[in-house]
Amino acid sequence: MSEKKIKKITELTCSEVQNLINSVDIVLFDIDGALLVNSLPLPGSTELIAKLRKLNKDIRFVTNNTLYSIETIKDNLRFFNAEHKDIFTPIPSLLEYIKLTNYTQDIYVIGSSTVTNILRQNGLKIIEFKDIHPSLHIEETGVALKELLLKALEIFQVADALLRNIKSIKLISGISDDMTPLARNLMVIGTKYYLDGLERWSGMKAIPMAKPAHELGDILKSVLNITDSQRVLMVGDNVETDIGFGVNSGFKTFLVLTGATTKEQVEIWKYSESLKPDYLAQDLEDLYEKIKEM
Template structure:
C-alpha cells in the first residue's frame, strides 16, 4: 500500500478548492472513460467542461482513440453539451502521426495499420497511404503473394484498427524489414472501455508481436510517451507544464503521461481504474488528485461560488 494520501477534489477545504482551480490554466482531458465510455455517455461531463471554460481555462482533449473522424467528434462533444468545441481542440494519434510525418519530411508512401477513418484523414491532407484489403481467401499458398511489398514505404503506421487482419500484420513485417522504413505507433492501450459493464482488450499485444518479430522499436506518438508531450507543447504553445492539469481514467497511460510531462494529474474513477488500484499503486505512479468523474467539477465550482 502507498503511504501517500491522494486528495479527492471535493474533500478539499474551501480554500484548498480555490487554490486547486487557481493552480492551472490549461486542462487536458482524456475522452474514453472521462468524457464518455466508447459506446455510452457519462453524465455531467459536458457541463463540467463548460464550467472550466467559464472560469477561463483552456480545455483540450488528448485521446489515444483515432477511430472517429473530426465530424464524429464534433457530434459527440455537441451531444454532451460542450460549448464552442473546435476540431483543433482534440489531439489523437493520427494527428500526432501527421505532425511527425510533416516535421520529418517523410515523402514516400506510408503503409497503414490504422482505422478506415484514420486512413481517410491522412489521405485528405495529401499523405500517400497504402493499405492491404483483400476478399481473397488466405491460404499458405497465396499469403506470400498477397503480402508482397508493392513499393518502398517511408513508414508503417500502427494504431487501433478493429478490422485488423493477419495478412495486414504480415505485410507490415515485410515493409519493416527495410531499416529505412520508420515504425510509428499510436494505439498502445491495454484496455478499451466500451461501456460501464464491458471492457475489451486493447491493441498493445499485437504491437508487441510486431516489435518482437521485426526487432524494431516503434516511435510512440501517443500517451504515455514524452514525444506526445513535445508535440502538444509545440502545437498549443504551452509555456509552463506545472500550469497544466491532465485528467484521465488510466494510471498507466493518462497519469503516467501527465507525470512524464510535468503536469498536475487528476484521476477520475469513471473509466478503467478502480479506486483500489489507485491506492495500491506506488507513490510515484499515483495522481496528485482524484475525483469520481468529471461531473465533480460542477460541484467544485458550486462550492467555490458559495464560499466567495
C-alpha cells in the same frame, strides 16, 4: 523513496481546490470514462466545463480514439460545445512528426479508414493490406471487423516483412491497448499484442503517437504555446494512458473513477509509483462542487 500522497478532492477545502484551479490555465480532458459514458455526459461534467470556461480556462480534449473522425468526436462532445481545434488525437501528432522529419516515402498503414483518409488528404502515399490483397474488402462495422481480425496475422506479417527488409524504415504506433472494445459487448485483442510482436520480431522499437507518449504532449505544447507544463491539468480515468501522459508531459494530473480505474485499484496501488495522480475524485461532480462558488 517516500510514497506519494494522492490528494482526494473531497478531503480538500474549497479554497485549496480553488488554488489548484487558479494554478492552471489549460485543462485537458480524456473523453470516454472521464466526460462520457455510453455517449452520455457523466455527473458534473457539463457543469464543470462550463464553469472552467467562465473562469477563462482553456479546455481541450485528448483522446487516443482514431476510429472516429474529428467530426464524429466533435458531435459526441456536443454537450461541451467542443470545436474542431479543441480535439487532439494521435493523427495530428503523426502528421506533425512526418512534417518534422521531412518524410516523403510510402507508408504502410494498419489502421481505420479515418486514419488512411486523413493521411491521404494530407498528400501522403499510403499502402494498405487491401492494396496488396484486393479481394479483402471489409466494411468497418463491428461484426465485419471480427472477420478482419482473422486476417490480422497476415496483415501484420506484411508489416514484419517490411520492417525486416527495408533499411532505415520506421515503426510508428498509435493506440496500444491490451484489449479494445470494437462495439458494445465485443472486446477483442488490442493493438498492444500485435505491436509487442512486431517489436520483438523485428528488433525495432515503435515511435509512439498516442497517450501516454510525451510526443503527443510535445505537439500540444507547440500548438497551444505552453511554456510552463505545470500550468496544465490532465484529467482522465485511465492510470496508464491518461495519468501516464500527464506525468510524461510534466502536467498536473487528476484521476476520476468513472471509467477504467476502480476505487480498489487506487487503494491497493499496483501501478508504478510514478503513475500516482496528483489529485483524485470519484467523479467530476466532486470537483465542480468545490469550485462552483468561484
